[in-house]
Amino acid sequence: MTQLIKRAKNGDAEAFIRLMEDNKESMKRIAFAYLKSEEDVADVLQETILDAFEHIHTLRKPEYFRTWLVRILLNNCAAMYRHSRRQQVCDLSGEARGCYAAQENLQGVETQSDLEFLDLLSMLPEDSRMVFQLYFGEQYSISQIAEILKINENTVKSRLRRGKERLRETI
Numbered sequence: 001m002t003q004l005i006k007r008a009k010n011g012d013a014e015a016f017i018r019l020m021e022d023n024k025e026s027m028k029r030i031a032f033a034y035l036k037s038e039e040d041v042a043d044v045l046q047e048t049i050l051d052a053f054e055h056i057h058t059l060r061k062p063e064y065f066r067t068w069l070v071r072i073l074l075n076n077c078a079a080m081y082r083h084s085r086r087q088q089v090c091d092l093s094g095e096a097r098g099c100y101a102a103q104e105n106l107q108g109v110e111t112q113s114d115l116e117f118l119d120l121l122s123m124l125p126e127d128s129r130m131v132f133q134l135y136f137g138e139q140y141s142i143s144q145i146a147e148i149l150k151i152n153e154n155t156v157k158s159r160l161r162r163g164k165e166r167l168r169e170t171i
Contacts, residue, residue: 128163
């Protein structure tokens with residue numbers, strides 16, 4: 001993997017494409033946890049791949065590639081989320097925009113357990129969702145999550161604890 005990253009940094013497009021293919025499913029799951037809309041996820045993935053391609057030369061250490069890529073993805077998700085919230089108009093008909101109502105049609109969500117996991121994530125407070133996705137969905141360590149989200153490790157631990165408590169109360 002390190003060789004592939006070094007080749008991509010040196011301008012090898014095939015190496016970069018392979019890196020994106022290797023990380024595509026993980027990026028989809030993370031983006032779905034944040035945005036919940038198939039169209040928004042597709043847009044944010046395109047933007048993330050473009051940003052990564054344009055800035056791969058700025059990656060200092062190849063061993064931090066996944067962390068670097070997820071950080072770009074989360075920044076793009078946050079920007080899209082802020083943008084969509086500004087444009088969102090209150091829907092008096094009661095339909096929830098961006099909800100999980102059409103989960104059976106989501107691409108990138110392949111199993112019943114994936115759907116159940118997304119349902120659980122939707123029950124969590126917003127600040128805990130991404131921590132849960134990265135910890136349980138993508139198996140990042142607490143220190144890696146703290147680095148990606150630029151928060152203290154103790155904050156990651158407390159969000160995990162509060163999220164678990166919330167799920168116990170709900171379920």
